[in-house]
Amino acid sequence: MIESWKGTYFSDMEARRMDWIRFNEPYGDDEIFRRAAEISKLRLFDEDSIEEMLQRRLSSLDLYSGSFSPYFMQSATAALEVMALAMDFKPGDEVIIPSFTYPATANSFLRAGASVVFADIEEDTCNLDPRSVERVITGRTRAIVPIHYGGVAADINALAEIAKASGSVLLEDSAHCIGASYKCQPLGTFGAMGAVSFHCSKNITSAGKGGCLFVTDEGYRDTVSEIIYQGTDRVAYREGKVSSYRWKRPGGEYQMPSFSMAYLEASLGRLTQVTDRRREIWLRYHSQLSQLETEGYLRLCRVPKDAGINGHVFYILLNDRKERDSLKAHLHMHRIEALTHYEPLHVTAIGRSRGRCEGDMNVTNSVAGRLLRLPMHMGLEDPDVDRVCQTIFNFFGYGR
Incomplete structure (x- = not known):
């Protein structure tokens, strides 16, 4: 592959x-490892506390100070899977993706019950071609999912217009895109949700594997929060919105491990x-x-x-x-x-x-x-x- x-x-x-x-x-050095170790030791692997530090670090960066909710995951694949589960696909629902992508893009939507439809790309950028998307879209299309190959923006305006006209949802596989933008807005925040990777092959890493799901459409926030905590409303409980947390939907264990969050917090200072x-x-x-x-x-x-x-x-x-x-x-x-x-x-x-x-x-x-x-x-x-x-x-x- x-x-x-x-x-x-x-x-x-x-x-x-x-x-x-x-x-x-x-990318990494002794200083990043030292800070990550200090954070982990100080917080005694308190994941909630370290996650709050990481969220503050991300939002302190000019590019990422906008209004979206970040959820730090074990990998970008995990972020894509949560994204797909949050869509609550029904039999017959279709998702349009480029064929020129990593298998995780397709796997995530297939596992969530959708069918995948492959569209062609533009030679200039290796990104999803809006004209091809228009030719393949049907009444069964629930989502359009571009990747931004190599951190270069797809034709996000045209794809957003197609999604709006067809009543489908624009999602983004932004695995390559930490630090990349379009019109000074970070890639991964144009659609309802976007997945970013911190794998060791990416510009910034969380000490091996890691990812983040950006949720821009707040209508998905509670659903995503429940999915990543075994389908429970644990986040609502932590925020004082409910008196106890209960199992609400199918979910799983998706959160980024504490040391990875600590390492990423240190690494993002160099973004x-x-x-x-x-x-x-x-x-x-x-x-x-x-x-x-x-x-x-x-x-x-x-x-x-x-x-x-x-x-x-x-x-x-x-x-x-x-x-x-x-x-x-x-x-x-x-x-x-x-x-x-x-x-x-x-x-x-x-x-x-x-x-x-x-x-x-x-x-x-x-x-x-x-x-x-x-x-x-x-x-x-x-x-x-x-x-x-x-x-x-x-x-x-x-x-x-």
Whole structure:
């Protein structure tokens, strides 16, 4: 499904000693670990108290000071599952998603009883194409769920208009999007609910795995609160709204563990610094490789106007799969780790049996075979980015 590194596994220190440029290095340092340990010790793993600290930290950030309710989860997958359960799907209900996404997007809605419908993407951003959504929408459509690939905003205005006109709900899989925005509003807060990831592969991590569900439509707040606490109204009890808490609906154990919350609280203090640096790296790649795009060797992402990127992914689109695979091997030979990404869900056996798709999905099929992600993490220095770019120029025999 998602390609993993097939070479020898080695530590970051070993990688640097051997002059490898790794694809990803999880972000963190001794200071973050120390603060996380201090918070955990001080609060004696009091999850409610640590969660309140984490909520205050998030809301203290300018980008996240708006009116939405965050629920910190074990993973972004858990956030998506709670989102799907909160929709209370009935038999026959459909959810439109891109085929070019992680299986968790589809799994969450299938498990909640909905059917998934795959729509095509736009080549400029690898995001859900509103025109494809319009072609596949029916009277059974309950939700439209874009992802914002690589932290670059989908066409949120067009998708919101389609959702409103069809009477469906706009939801967001914003797993890539911590620190990313559109018109200065964080991605994940445009729909009724949005899921964000803090997995160790993301810009900011909660010490391994973690996620958050943003609830913007307060009509879902009580339902979400009950689902994540085993279906009980524990939150209402904690807020003094009821005298005792009772089991209200099916639910589960979804909350982020206390140490992960403590680690995330410490990490979020660096969000602006991390986002700014990753944007610099992204722009450095884009500036250098744009010459190859002009000459027709590859394509780069087109960032929409008013989209605030977070530098989560930098990818290039080659002209075909063979060229993509050859460049990947060339980079590997020069000790640079580059990876492909999603296999389209509509071509899998379960995708064919449990979902349907719109048309021939030409863009999705093409992009999946041509996309190559370049190294992107806080350990990269400018000479590393220059070395990656020069190696790509050399592959094409193109002098600079």
